[in-house]
Structures are given as C-alpha cells and as structure tokens.
Amino acid sequence: MTAQSNITPESIVGDLRYLQLLSRSFPTIADASTEIINLEAILNLPKGTEHFLTDIHGEYEAFQHVLKNASGAVKRKVNEIFGNTLREAEKKELCTLIYYPEEKLQLVKAREKDLDDWYLITLNQLVKVCQNVSSKYTRSKVRKSLPAEFSYIIQELLHESSIEPNKHAYINVIISTIITTKRADDFIIAMCNLIQRLTIDSLHIVGDIYDRGPGAHIIMDTLCNYHNFDIQWGNHDILWMGAASGNDSCIANVIRMSMRYGNLGTLEDGYGINLLPLATFAMDTYADDPCTIFMPKMNFADAHYNEKTLRLITQMHKAITIIQFKLEAEIIDRRPEFGMENRKLLEKIDFDRGVFVYEGKEYVLRDTNFPTVDPANPYRLTEEERELVEKIHYSFMNSEKLKKHMRCLFTYGGMYLVSNSNLLYHASVPLNEDGSFKRVKIRGKEYWGRRLLDKADQLIRTAYFDEEGEEDKEFAMDYIWYMWCGPEAPLFDKDKMATFERYFVEDKELHKEKKGHYYTLRNREDICDRILEEFGASGPHSHIINGHVPVKTIQGEQPMKANGKLFVIDGGFSKAYQPETGIAGYTLVYHSHGMQLVQHEPFQSRQKAIEEGLDIKSTNFVLEFNSQRMMVKDTDKGKELVTQILDLKKLLVAYRTGLIKEKI
Numbered sequence: 001m002t003a004q005s006n007i008t009p010e011s012i013v014g015d016l017r018y019l020q021l022l023s024r025s026f027p028t029i030a031d032a033s034t035e036i037i038n039l040e041a042i043l044n045l046p047k048g049t050e051h052f053l054t055d056i057h058g059e060y061e062a063f064q065h066v067l068k069n070a071s072g073a074v075k076r077k078v079n080e081i082f083g084n085t086l087r088e089a090e091k092k093e094l095c096t097l098i099y100y101p102e103e104k105l106q107l108v109k110a111r112e113k114d115l116d117d118w119y120l121i122t123l124n125q126l127v128k129v130c131q132n133v134s135s136k137y138t139r140s141k142v143r144k145s146l147p148a149e150f151s152y153i154i155q156e157l158l159h160e161s162s163i164e165p166n167k168h169a170y171i172n173v174i175i176s177t178i179i180t181t182k183r184a185d186d187f188i189i190a191m192c193n194l195i196q197r198l199t200i201d202s203l204h205i206v207g208d209i210y211d212r213g214p215g216a217h218i219i220m221d222t223l224c225n226y227h228n229f230d231i232q233w234g235n236h237d238i239l240w241m242g243a244a245s246g247n248d249s250c251i252a253n254v255i256r257m258s259m260r261y262g263n264l265g266t267l268e269d270g271y272g273i274n275l276l277p278l279a280t281f282a283m284d285t286y287a288d289d290p291c292t293i294f295m296p297k298m299n300f301a302d303a304h305y306n307e308k309t310l311r312l313i314t315q316m317h318k319a320i321t322i323i324q325f326k327l328e329a330e331i332i333d334r335r336p337e338f339g340m341e342n343r344k345l346l347e348k349i350d351f352d353r354g355v356f357v358y359e360g361k362e363y364v365l366r367d368t369n370f371p372t373v374d375p376a377n378p379y380r381l382t383e384e385e386r387e388l389v390e391k392i393h394y395s396f397m398n399s400e401k402l403k404k405h406m407r408c409l410f411t412y413g414g415m416y417l418v419s420n421s422n423l424l425y426h427a428s429v430p431l432n433e434d435g436s437f438k439r440v441k442i443r444g445k446e447y448w449g450r451r452l453l454d455k456a457d458q459l460i461r462t463a464y465f466d467e468e469g470e471e472d473k474e475f476a477m478d479y480i481w482y483m484w485c486g487p488e489a490p491l492f493d494k495d496k497m498a499t500f501e502r503y504f505v506e507d508k509e510l511h512k513e514k515k516g517h518y519y520t521l522r523n524r525e526d527i528c529d530r531i532l533e534e535f536g537a538s539g540p541h542s543h544i545i546n547g548h549v550p551v552k553t554i555q556g557e558q559p560m561k562a563n564g565k566l567f568v569i570d571g572g573f574s575k576a577y578q579p580e581t582g583i584a585g586y587t588l589v590y591h592s593h594g595m596q597l598v599q600h601e602p603f604q605s606r607q608k609a610i611e612e613g614l615d616i617k618s619t620n621f622v623l624e625f626n627s628q629r630m631m632v633k634d635t636d637k638g639k640e641l642v643t644q645i646l647d648l649k650k651l652l653v654a655y656r657t658g659l660i661k662e663k664i
C-alpha cells in the first residue's frame, strides 16, 4: 500500500494552511505529480560525494589545489575514462587544464602550432569528463550549476552521445562552431569549472582556517563563493571571531601569531589592518634590543623579507606579545570564574635577577629586557601601549572584508554538525577521567556534552552580534577568549596554553600543555558511541570526525581510532606541522561506495602545478566499504525529500477531494 493511499481527507485537515501555501508553488495536480516523480527519482540517485578538510591554517594554495583536483578524484576519473587510449603525459595535461584552465590555456596558446586542432580534441575530451561527473546528478541539478551563457550548449553536449551516428555530425558542428566563433577559451574554462564543481558535492571544513600560513583570507574568499559547504569552528577561527568582535586580547593574539610566522598578508592585504602604529611603537621601544627569541619562524613563511623588515617584524612581535600578556591579565581579573589566575605570569618574574619563579622553582629567563613593564604593576599598559591598542582595535572594527568573512563563518559555521549520521567538531567534548561528560559552569549554570557546545555556540554569536555595552555581550566577548585558551573550553581542553613559557623559558618541561581526558578516551569505541548518542548521531554509518591534533603518521599513528568510530583528519596542511606529521594533509571522502582517506604529500606551488603539471601526490585508504551503494534516500537530504513527497501527496489528496482548488 502506498503512503498516499493512507492519506485520508480527515487526516490532512490540520495541514490545510500549510498545504494552501504549498499549492502556490504547485498550483495543479499535474504540477504536484511531476514534482513527486522528480523527487522520487532523486532519491534513487547515488549519494553525492562529501569532502572533509581540516586545519588548513592559511595554506591557501594547497587548499585550492585540493578543491580543484577534488583530492585526486579528477585524475582518477580521467584515468577511468581514457585508460590507455591517451598517453600519461596527455592525461596529465588534461588534468592540469581542468584544475587551472585560465593559466594552462595561456601556456598552450604560446606553444601550440595548430590551435584549432587542439581545441577540437580538448573540447571532445572535456565533454567526456563532464558527462561522467554529471551522471550522478539530475539534469535539473546540473542545469543549475551551469553558467548561463553556455547552459544550453553544455546541456546538448552532455546529453547527446557522439557514438550515436545520427548525432555525431551534430556534436561536431556544435564544437567547431564554438571554435570558429572564438568562444573556445571561455567555453573550456566553463567546462573545467563545472567538472571541478560537480566532483565535490559538498565540503565540510572541520575548523582552523586561520593562523600560521599566509592566506586565510584567500581561503575564506574561496569558501564564500563555494557552492555547498559548512564549517565547524576551530579554536583559531574563534580567535579571529573574537578579534572581529572587538576583544583586544584576541586581537593581540592574532597579530602575535602573524608575526611569529612572518605571514602578514592576511592582516595587511586581506583585512587592511594598519600595522604602522605597532611598527613605530616597536621600533622606538625595542630600538637597542635584539629581541632574539622573537625572530619569526621564516623557514615556514611564504614571504621573503629583507633584513630590515625582518628586524622590524621581530620587534613588533615582542611588542605585541608583552601587550597580549597585559591584556589577558585584565580578563583574568575581571572574570575570576574562569579560574585562570595562575596564568598571570608577568608577576612571577623577578626582574632584578632575570628569573621566572614558577611553582617553587626558578627558571632563567631567555630575555630580560622589559622596558614597558613596571615591576610594581606589571600588567598596566603604558600610555603609548594603550593608545596603540585603541588604534589597532579601530582598524579591526572597521575592516569591511573581515566583517564579510566573519558573516560567512557565522552563517555557514557552528560548533558542531551532524551530517548524514556523522558528527563533526574540531577539538573536544570535555570528559571526566571515567568517561562521563565533564560538567562545566558558565555564569553559575552547568553545561555538559551537547549542551556545552550549544552554549558555547550561542555565546560566540552573542559576542559578535549583540549590542555594545550589554552585560551579556561583555561576558560573551571575554568568553570567546576563554574558548581559545581556557582549560574547560571544548575548543581547547588542555590544562594551560604555555605561550609565555614557550617564549621565555628554556626548560621544555614547562612548555607542555596537558590534554584533557577526551583525547585519550576517544580511542575507545564505547566512549565514541556515547558521544554520538549524545548528539543524536547513532547508526551503523556514524562516526566522529575531528581535526585539531596533528596525526603523527611518521611515528605510525593512525587517523582511524576507536575501532573505526572516530577519525582525526589533521594531517598537517600547515607547513610548520609537516615535520611532525610526515605528510601534508588529509581529505576524508565520503561517497556512495564508502569512506576513504586521501593522504596528501607536500604541495610544491600553484606555479609548478601549472607549468610542470605537478599534482599533489596522494595515497588512498579505504576506511569503510558499503556493500550496498548509498543512495540519496539514505542521506539527510533524502529524509527531507521523503517529507516533501509526503506533503505533496497530501496536496494531491486535497486537490482530488476538493479541500483545495487547483489554480488552472
């Protein structure tokens, strides 16, 4: 018996108002029936491919390349389609063209003697790849992805087979007309972009777009224009959201990290933050100070600076670090409930003897020049520092580009996501040693598990969106900073952030940041099951997907944990972390046949990729294989569609019984 035959007129009386609204979109029996047929058809298509990336940390070139090559899927398809009918070099050429059409076209045109012939062959090849990658989708979905100007032609080419003798001439005429009307370049670019777009149906970013690398703003630009994506906020993203909300400690932290890695591009070129006041202040204050321990980590930076600039960055680095410690103490004092009194460390310096006195032990300081610190009142900002903070604050609050990117983070982001029974979050759900959820007090109320993440999510939004001066907003602004480095924050969940110690103390023992119980307990299947259940994500295909902690592949660590229930996919896009991981990032791919992890080797550069066809080398590991191909009906989207179908069936009953009149 079909669902429709169960629907009686009486059973839909309560739905009539909604059905009236629905009838505006489907005014006749024919319209509603056609839509039901369309939706039923979609349910029986293979599930679209989801890609999961994390911890991109400003590495925009590697990020964009991975999107362009769909983590190796484009190459795989080209191989499948052309097998040994094309030479390896030709397949490589074709792939490079698909990834970087504009640039590759320039190179080809400079070299090619018979361009029309090249166009003809290439267009035919692209049509084949396009036909393959679009076969998973309905015509309507493909149509919606097409650039308006070529929509009709591409549809013709996609749906007509050139093997069919009657159509052979027709297709050739279309292609040769594209060439003779000098539209080939634009057409090729449109086809390549379409292939890229169709190979990744949806993209999940499991946090940490920002910091360390050179171009977080470029990644954000790419994402803002991407067709289907979501973001689970990482601690570094939150730090930027805190900075954009106007929290000066967060502002100081993001500037400090930019200086530490010698990557000023995001601040200066991306968001137009005026660093001149910091530069002049630093030059004056640390004129005779070598600031040795503040030399930026240039071995990982993309930029090249001359000696003078490098010296200036070093001085700025020291200046902002000291300011950060002072500003953070203000929050710690203002919020005793954060319990971070022990993180006020400037007062533990014996300035006369140049030592740091910590938990009864003394440590020689690696730098003893503190011209802006008054030992009697170490956290007081000097007049100049206060002015400087105000200027930088103003710059952050007035960056239009930063506002745009933050909006995107808020609209498409959150603390966690449940998608197709997978639970995605960047770092942790704090746990006690016995595996129970840790109860965390926020403004006198306890939160744990899912509610803790929900509360954090809500506070972060309050910090950014609420009116200036309101108490809730003030608290939320401070809490954002707590999220970055507070011991009970789900995005940190370590005993301390050892920033001071890592700069000023030699002894590595003090650099250690002890991770919360979550990070060891997540190796257990029963714990993961409990967390999944807490978030309503149980089922045979459910997994937890984390980033945040680099997987030390080089030491034999596996990204798959808890008997396959949890994946940690921080493979080290961040160049600074590649020596630790031994690889250059992972992409988790979830398609209709199962889940697979793609492990990337370091990416040289966009230029090399274009000129020498150097793709990222990647290795595939199948993590889970579905014995039955997953269809749209097995996904969250499918569940939505089933509800829509049911509603449309009710509408049909309403039409047929006269409860609602057709609008003919």
Ligand SMILES: O=P(O)(O)OC[C@H]1O[C@](O)(COP(=O)(O)O)[C@@H](O)[C@@H]1O
Pocket (backbone or CB within 6 Å): 208, 212, 235, 236, 494, 497, 498, 499, 513, 548, 549
């Ligand atoms: O290596 P860096 O860039 O100095 O950063 C170290 C800091 O980054 C953190 O690991 C947080 O960043 P991640 O989220 O990338 O791990 C802190 O715990 C630590 O103090």
Ligand SMILES: [Mn+2]
Pocket (backbone or CB within 6 Å): 208, 234, 235, 236, 426, 427, 547, 548, 549
């Ligand atoms: Mn992180």
